Amino acid sequence: KAGVTQTPRYLIKTRGQQVTLSCSPISGHRSVSWYQQTPGQGLQFLFEYFSETQRNKGNFPGRFSGRQFSNSRSEMNVSTLELGDSALYLCASTETSGGHNEQFFGPGTRLTVL
Amino acid sequence: AQSVTQLGSHVSVSEGALVLLRCNYSSSVPPYLFWYVQYPNQGLQLLLKYTTGATLVKGINGFEAEFKKSETSFHLTKPSAHMSDAAEYFCAVTGSGGSNYKLTFGKGTLLTVNP
Numbered sequence: 013k014a015g016v017t018q019t020p021r022y023l024i025k026t027r028g029q030q031v032t033l034s035c036s037p038i039s040g041h042r043s044v045s046w047y048q049q050t051p052g053q054g055l056q057f058l059f060e061y062f063s064e065t066q067r068n069k070g071n072f073p074g075r076f077s078g079r080q081f082s083n084s085r086s087e088m089n090v091s092t093l094e095l096g097d098s099a100l101y102l103c104a105s106t107e108t109s110g111g112h113n114e115q116f117f118g119p120g121t122r123l124t125v126l
Numbered sequence: 127a128q129s130v131t132q133l134g135s136h137v138s139v140s141e142g143a144l145v146l147l148r149c150n151y152s153s154s155v156p157p158y159l160f161w162y163v164q165y166p167n168q169g170l171q172l173l174l175k176y177t178t179g180a181t182l183v184k185g186i187n188g189f190e191a192e193f194k195k196s197e198t199s200f201h202l203t204k205p206s207a208h209m210s211d212a213a214e215y216f217c218a219v220t221g222s223g224g225s226n227y228k229l230t231f232g233k234g235t236l237l238t239v240n241p
Contacts, residue, residue, distance in 0.1 A: 055229075056231075114160075115229060116172075120168075
């Protein structure tokens with residue numbers, strides 16, 4: 013099975029722009045979660061989608077949003093980019109719901125905001 | 127709510143030496159505990175997890191961890207370090223009840239292995 017794929021791998025934007033990141037989960041996985049990784053704050057949960065519904069959301073401003081499509085692929089969008097949004101954005105998928113399930117991570121999208 | 131504390135942001139060992147990475151957690155419900163490893167420019171890879179049952183958990187690449195409820199700890203060990211073990215290691219927790227789908231991570235421990 014192919015792993016979790018994320019596109020693009022690298023992205024450079026300027027302040028005020030918006031950006032969309034894409035995540036394709038492992039085939040058959042219905043849950044997709046997004047995490048932000050920065051040197052200062054570490055790994056922080058953004059949101060989780062299951063069957064096109066957002067089930068859980070982290071403590072991020074409304075500029076961060078996401079969605080999931082019927083084929084389980086997910087996108088996250090960040091509007092009005094700020095310098096502090098520079099980070100590695102990781103997507104993870106899991107087969108079913110439940111905290112005991114392993115989350116399989118993609119390689120991430122490295123976003124740089126200038 | 128859950129939280130994770132990893133003691134030591136950087137651990138350095140010699141090749142062949144014992145690896146011990148410390149993790150303490152806080153959880154209001156019975157926890158599920160995980161150790162992930164991250165190599166440069168890559169995502170996270172699961173090393174091992176504790177859900178229920180045996181408290182000594184064996185993972186990939188010779189790593190193991192022991193869940194100690196009384197100490198709220200889940201320390202990661204490997205008897206003999208290899209150069210390829212150099213990476214960043216993250217301890218994480220989720221809860222066992224309700225909509226506990228998110229992983230709460232520690233700040234990570236960077237492991238350096240010296241020849």
